[in-house]
Amino acid sequence: MKFYFNGSPNPTKVALFLEEAGLTYEPIAIDTRKGDQFAPDFLAVNPNGKVPAIVDGDAVVFDSNAILLYLADKTGKFLPPAGDEARGELLSWLMFVATGLGPFSGQAVHFKHFAPEKVDYAHKRYQFEAGRHFGVLNSRLAERRYLLGETYTIVDMAAWSWMRMVPFILGDDAWSRFPHLKRLHDEITARPAAVRAAALKDRFAFKATMDDEARAVMFKHLAT
Numbered sequence: 421m422k423f424y425f426n427g428s429p430n431p432t433k434v435a436l437f438l439e440e441a442g443l444t445y446e447p448i449a450i451d452t453r454k455g456d457q458f459a460p461d462f463l464a465v466n467p468n469g470k471v472p473a474i475v476d477g478d479a480v481v482f483d484s485n486a487i488l489l490y491l492a493d494k495t496g497k498f499l500p501p502a503g504d505e506a507r508g509e510l511l512s513w514l515m516f517v518a519t520g521l522g523p524f525s526g527q528a529v530h531f532k533h534f535a536p537e538k539v540d541y542a543h544k545r546y547q548f549e550a551g552r553h554f555g556v557l558n559s560r561l562a563e564r565r566y567l568l569g570e571t572y573t574i575v576d577m578a579a580w581s582w583m584r585m586v587p588f589i590l591g592d593d594a595w596s597r598f599p600h601l602k603r604l605h606d607e608i609t610a611r612p613a614a615v616r617a618a619a620l621k622d623r624f625a626f627k628a629t630m631d632d633e634a635r636a637v638m639f640k641h642l643a644t
Contacts, residue, residue, distance in 0.1 A: 421445040422475040424465060426452055427621030430484035430522065431472035433581035435620050437488055437574060439613035441497050445474075447620060453627040455637035484581075485518040488574040498577065500568045509568050510575060517578040521557070524549040525582050528589050534630065536642065550589050554598055561600035580608045584618075 423438065423445045425431035438445050450456045450471045457469040466473040466482035473482040474490075481490045492499050500506035528546035531539060557579055560567055567575045583605040586594050595602045608614050627634065635642065 421477075422448055424448045424450050424462065424471055424473040425620070426450055426471050426626060428452075428471070429525075429581035429585055430470075432584070432617055432620075433484050433577050434472045434474070434487050434491075435617035436577045436580065436608075436614055437491055437498065439616045440577070440611070441491065441495055443491070443495070447623070449621075449624040449626065451626050452638060453630065453634035458637065483518075484522075485514055485578055488578055489514065492574045498572065498574050500571050500573055506568065510573065513567050513575045514578060516553075516556070517575070517582070521550075521553040521579065521582050524553055525585065525589050529585070532589070534639075536635070536639075547590065551594070551597070554583075554586065554590070554594075554601060558598040558601040561604055566604065576604065576608060580605065580614070584609070 421438075421443065423431075423434065425435060425447060426449065435447075437443075450462060452471065456462060457466075457471065462473075463469055465475060465480055468482065470482070472484050472487060473480070474487055476490075476494075479490070481487045491497075500510050524546055527542075528550040531543045531546055535542075557567065564570070566572050567579060582589075583601060586598065586601075586605075590597075609618075
């Protein structure tokens with residue numbers, strides 16, 4: 421299995437599954453600050469030019485949450501107990517991360533740290549929505565160990581990759597608002613598979629600086 425990745429949250433959740441499941445994979449670094457995501461070979465895998473993506477035999481899967489669901493269904497691992505109710509919860513919370521937590525957190529990071537000009541409305545909008553989504557998860561975890569109950573699943577993996585970013589997204593004091601989320605974050609982060617997943621990026625020389633070259637390839641709207 422080929423795994424196209426970098427160290428950002430979405431690939432990291434897939435790295436966590438691969439490590440937890442003990443799957444054999446070939447990591448292929450895609451340095452988005454150098455524009456690797458727009459190379460023809462990678463666009464043939466993911467026409468959207470985003471990481472992560474996997475090639476598993478004849479199957480090509482992109483989008484991190486789709487990959488988690490594909491791998492969980494294939495291996496039968498890290499899924500909730502069988503039944504319509506559990507499957508409904510799995511899909512609902514996985515899509516909550518896919519369409520809400522991830523995108524709002526990503527935009528919050530952009531307008532907080534990387535926007536070339538400060539846009540106060542956009543900053544406040546995405547800070548509020550990112551915080552609101554983390555708050556929904558925090559409330560959910562006040563009543564259960566994991567997001568789907570007592571079973572550790574791909575939903576926890578998907579959320580964990582963004583939990584790791586809470587201080588960077590919302591500020592150094594943000595964890596005080598989400599004690600139940602912090603509990604789950606700390607539990608998953610301490611798992612040996614999570615340690616390996618987080619360290620995967622360190623095996624490769626990714627570009628660290630956000631310079632004009634990086635902005636030109638990552639924020640193409642600036643050139644239009």
